[in-house]
Amino acid sequence: MGDGPRTLVIIPDKCVGCGTCKLACSMVKASGDAMRRTRIHIHNISRERYVQMTCLQCVDAACIKACDTGALMRNEATGAVELQENRCISCGLCEVACPFGHMHFNRATGKPEKCDLCSGDPACAKFCPHGALLYR
Amino acid sequence: MKITIDGKKVEAKRWDTVLTAARRAGIAIPSLCQLDSLENVGACRLCMVEVNHPHWRGAKLVTACEYPVESGLEVITTSEEVLRLRRANLDLLLARAPESRRLQQMSAEMGLEQSGYVRPDKGTACILCMLCTRVCEKLGCNAIAPAGRGLDKRIDTPFGGYPDTCIGCGACAAICPVDCIEMTDTAKTRTIWGRTFEFVKCAECGTPVITVEYRDYAIAHRSLPADYYNECSDCKRRKLAVKFAKVGG
Structure with a gap:
């Protein structure tokens, strides 16, 4: 293990599209009731070709630049960009600004939802049965 | 500077409000209209607390989101009077907006089953929280x-x-x-x-x-x-x- 925070490594070659990561994410982040609202998505590119997509925790993050209130900040310990709910003014610009489509603005709560690496213990990587998501 | 919240010694910074100092110390005070990124206006009045100071003649009731800390301040967040006031305020807000999930949730937490007031027919649900x-x-x-x-x-x-x-x-x-x-x-x-x-x-x-x-x-x-x-x-x-x-x- 090198210096600095660990990262979530996505290995599409190993993904079979089983959706366990999505299920794990929904259980942890949405009490299992919203598979559409998970923070990880699986894209079926072609037959038997799947790519898992989740927030890449960009070094020069567009969401942080779009946020004028400092509600999105990097957690230096985990390297994740995290939302501080009590600073968020529900403007929704982060969702539109993310060039990779990984911010999900929840209209019901008025707050964006994003991957926060489960505060340093991502459930998706823990449950992936094929080693297609690694946290190292 | 040092202040006391519910008998606990808490370190507070200059320009802190009672609410920020309490939250930093892990003491929960309910609030509806406060966001850290916005100006505090004390509109919902659910963050009422009792403040006192050794140099004062008696305690007073204030909104925690607006009240600036001072050295030696003693804050009580759960006295009978504070809880009664918060419940009364919430009762009024709930009468305005009985369908609000957020208010229903807070009411459940504060042990208020339903509002004792009725909203006039013409009124909107707006609680003027700003x-x-x-x-x-x-x-x-x-x-x-x-x-x-x-x-x-x-x-x-x-x-x-x-x-x-x-x-x-x-x-x-x-x-x-x-x-x-x-x-x-x-x-x-x-x-x-x-x-x-x-x-x-x-x-x-x-x-x-x-x-x-x-x-x-x-x-x-x-x-x-x-x-x-x-x-x-x-x-x-x-x-x-x-x-x-x-x-x-």
Whole structure:
């Protein structure tokens, strides 16, 4: 293990599209009731070709630049960009600004939802049965 | 400086409010209208606490979100009187907006089953918490503001007319704790505060992304390339996934 925070490594070659990561994410982040609202998505590119997509925790993050209130900040310990709910003014610009489509603005709560690496213990990587998501 | 909250010695910084000092120390005080990024206005009055000081002649009741700390301040967050006041305030808010999930949740936490008051027929659910106006101000638009006084006080556009400076971002509707701001989205337009906005449509699939005015605002006020606002999240994600698949071989 090198210096600095660990990262979530996505290995599409190993993904079979089983959706366990999505299920794990929904259980942890949405009490299992919203598979559409998970923070990880699986894209079926072609037959038997799947790519898992989740927030890449960009070094020069567009969401942080779009946020004028400092509600999105990097957690230096985990390297994740995290939302501080009590600073968020529900403007929704982060969702539109993310060039990779990984911010999900929840209209019901008025707050964006994003991957926060489960505060340093991502459930998706823990449950992936094929080693297609690694946290190292 | 040192202050005491519920008998616990707490370190507070200059310019802290009682609420921030308490939250930092892990002491929960309920609040509805307070956000760390907005000016505190003490509108909901649910964060009432009792403050006292050795140099004072007696305790007083204040809103924690507005009251600045001073050395030696003694704060009580759960006295009988404080809880009674908070419940009474919540009772009134709940009468205004009985359908609000947020208020229902708070009522359950405070042991208030249902409001003892009835809302007049004509009233709206607006509890005048000023979150919408402060959010609008924070974004620099100032399209809405409180208007009228007393029973007539309401949130409105300037003179109830066409909101020139509104950009249709929808932040006011999203932040409203009682969901009383009407916003209607169709496939092409968004209507809010009596004004209709055109949507920027996703360049790939045509789903509405943001209003044209909001995109122009974002281009002018945020340091991001202008083409960041042209596609929907699903299409952006799919594009990147296709790229990843190619790299994988």
